[in-house]
Amino acid sequence: MRVSIPLLGTLLLAVVLAGCTHVRSSQDVELPGEGTWLVLPLVNRTATPQAGLRATAIVESVLFRHGVNTVTRYPQSNNEGVLFEGTSAANRKEMDKWIRSQSADYVVSGVVHEWRYKTGVDGEPAVGVMIEIRELPEGRIVYSGTGSRAGWARQSLSEVGQKVIDKLISPVVQ
Helix, strand or coil, X not given: CCCCHHHHHHHHHHHHHHCCCEEEECCCCCECCCCEEEECCCEECCCCCCHHHHHHHHHHHHHHHCCCCEXXXXXXXXXXXXXCCCCCHHHHHHHHXXXXXXXXXXXXXXXXXXXXXXXXXXXXXXXXXXXXXXXXXXXXXXXXXXXXXXXXXXXXXXXXXHHHHHXXXXXXXX
């Protein structure tokens, strides 16, 4: 069976695009890495236990890698062994209180809306994350972006998560 060159090119393009990270974000903004950045736990809106905590750790690492000098993560003392992170109004109130007690320039928060292996023969990892950055003390949103990616069968969830979060944060931090 002979395969035509245009058909082969189209198939190759489809395979390449299938592995791309899709990002939608607010207008371009570049924020300085100097100062203090706070990272709140990302809200877990998935059925995967502790997906928000895993993504939060990746956000912290990506910020450091892109030149943010000081990153402070919200102190959580009761998450060991917790399957689903709490997102109650009381938790949000405590976080707001903590933010006001800090001397920081920016606060990063967000939502994990997909963090799983797809069902099927290959079980590809799939990740979807929304990141929001607010300037302090006003709390004005300076960046909001959402990204998603489906990985290949041999990739891990954390690898795909790192790629998505990196694509969201890298254009923002100078």
